[in-house]
Amino acid sequence: MRELFKKLRKYEIKIRKAVNNQMQGDFHSVFKGSGLEFDDVRPYQYGDDVRTIDWNVSAKGHGTFVKTFKEDKEQNVYFLVDVSASQEIGLEGKQKSDIAKEITGVLCISALKEGSQVGMVGYSDQRELYIKPGKGQKHGYYAISKLFDLTPKSLKTSLDKGLSYLLGLVKRRSVIFLISDFVDEGYEHHLKALARKHDLIVIHIKDKLETDLPMLGIVPIKDKETGKTRWVNTSSASFKRHFQQKNKDHSSELRDICKRNQADYLLIDTQEDYTSKLIKLFKIRNLSKKKA
Numbered sequence: 001m002r003e004l005f006k007k008l009r010k011y012e013i014k015i016r017k018a019v020n021n022q023m024q025g026d027f028h029s030v031f032k033g034s035g036l037e038f039d040d041v042r043p044y045q046y047g048d049d050v051r052t053i054d055w056n057v058s059a060k061g062h063g064t065f066v067k068t069f070k071e072d073k074e075q076n077v078y079f080l081v082d083v084s085a086s087q088e089i090g091l092e093g094k095q096k097s098d099i100a101k102e103i104t105g106v107l108c109i110s111a112l113k114e115g116s117q118v119g120m121v122g123y124s125d126q127r128e129l130y131i132k133p134g135k136g137q138k139h140g141y142y143a144i145s146k147l148f149d150l151t152p153k154s155l156k157t158s159l160d161k162g163l164s165y166l167l168g169l170v171k172r173r174s175v176i177f178l179i180s181d182f183v184d185e186g187y188e189h190h191l192k193a194l195a196r197k198h199d200l201i202v203i204h205i206k207d208k209l210e211t212d213l214p215m216l217g218i219v220p221i222k223d224k225e226t227g228k229t230r231w232v233n234t235s236s237a238s239f240k241r242h243f244q245q246k247n248k249d250h251s252s253e254l255r256d257i258c259k260r261n262q263a264d265y266l267l268i269d270t271q272e273d274y275t276s277k278l279i280k281l282f283k284i285r286n287l288s289k290k291k292a
Contacts, residue, residue, distance in 0.1 A: 001145060008105040008144070011275050016110065018279040019286060028114045030282045031175055032075055041065040075175060076133050077111040077118050079104050080166050081147065082180030084124040085155035089181075090207040090270045099270050100179045100205050103278070105144045107177060112140045121169070122147060123162035124154040157183060163190035170198065179203045182254055195261035201281070202258050204251065207270045 019027050041054050044064035052066040081104050087097035104120070111118050112135060120143045122129030129150050131143040159180060166176070167190060176198045178191075194200055251267055258265035266281045268274045 001148070004105070004148065005141065005144070008102065008109055011102075011106045012109045012113075014275055015106065015279050015282065019282045027110075027282075027286075030285050031077055031111045031114050031116050040068050042068055075116045076170070076172060077107075077116045077175045077177070078133070078166065078170055079108065079118070079120045079177045079179065080162055081120065081122050081129075082124075082157065082159065082162070082182075083122040083128050083150060083152045084157035085152075086157055086181055086183040087205070089209055094270045096181050096205045096207055096270055099268065099274060100203075101147055103203060103205075103268070103274055104147060104177070104179055106275075106278070108140050108144055111175075112136065116175070118143065119170075120147065121162070121166060122150055122152070123158075123165065124152045125156040125158035125161060126154050127165060128152045128154070159184045159187035160190055163187055163194055167194055167197065173198055175199045175201070177201050177203060179205065181205050182250070188257060191257060191263075192261050195258070195263040200258075200261075200263035201285075202254070202263055202265045204254060204265065204267045205270065206251070206267065 016027050019030065041057050042065065044053065044058075044066050048066050052068075054065050054067050057065045081100055083097070087100060088095050090096055090098070108118055108120070115135070117133040117135050118131075118140065119133035120129065120131040121127065129146060131146060134143075159182065163178075170176070176194065178194070178200060180203075182204055191200075191202075255265045255267070257263075264281060264285065266277055268277050
């Protein structure tokens with residue numbers, strides 16, 4: 001575990017230096033989110049954003065009122081990590097689950113160093129892990145250790161249930177990292193709701209085996225979540241085209257959903273250097289907050 005934290009700290013320092021040096025920016029802004037919370041209401045004035053109208057107050061018949069907000073100095077950061085069996089694909093030590101946990105660890109350490117409160121949820125088709133928000137290095141090491149030591153009770157996935165659980169859990173606007181391979185369906189409604197309510201960053205973990213199956217002829221493929229095995233012809237050109245197109249379309253659809261709902265999207269392959277991808281994401285977030 002000591003070697004793990006040493007490795008995570010090295011990655012975190014690399015990301016921090018790159019963001020600060022290349023953007024001359026404030027690393028704190030990466031985790032700051034909107035930093036706004038509801039304060040009061042006031043009468044509507046010409047030019048106000050209609051999206052801030054408080055319809056419940058306005059319906060009382062005393063005029064049209066809009067919500068006002070004040071800056072929230074303390075930011076909460078949550079991690080929703082997919083820990084289902086579909087994550088267990090890839091090379092030894094480089095499976096999707098390994099990369100997801102490492103990325104969570106790096107971001108957790110970074111967020112805590114910027115003074116944020118960090119909470120964590122591990123989800124399969126049920127809650128497998130919950131770490132309530134806390135601050136400080138000791139809290140971070142505890143949360144990361146629990147995630148790496150976790151043995152999920154269920155092999156299945158339900159992103160919809162996980163997103164619904166987090167929506168009910170987190171009441172105040174927060175920065176939320178959703179880390180998953182997104183091998184599931186029917187979660188889009190709650191994903192959009194989470195993006196509207198919070199500052200959402202979607203990190204999509206993939207492995208080349210999911211898009212570039214080697215030509216091995218007719219082989220058995222086992223679904224880790226259901227335990228079922230089916231035989232497929234990996235040398236078939238039509239099967240290969242269908243397999244690649246399905247995965248490509250899935251990534252594009254998820255990216256489009258995030259873009260339409262103002263959520264950040266990052267696709268990471270298990271075989272690539274994820275630190276460079278995180279640096280790119282943080283530079284974009286840093287720049288967008290400066291423009292805002």
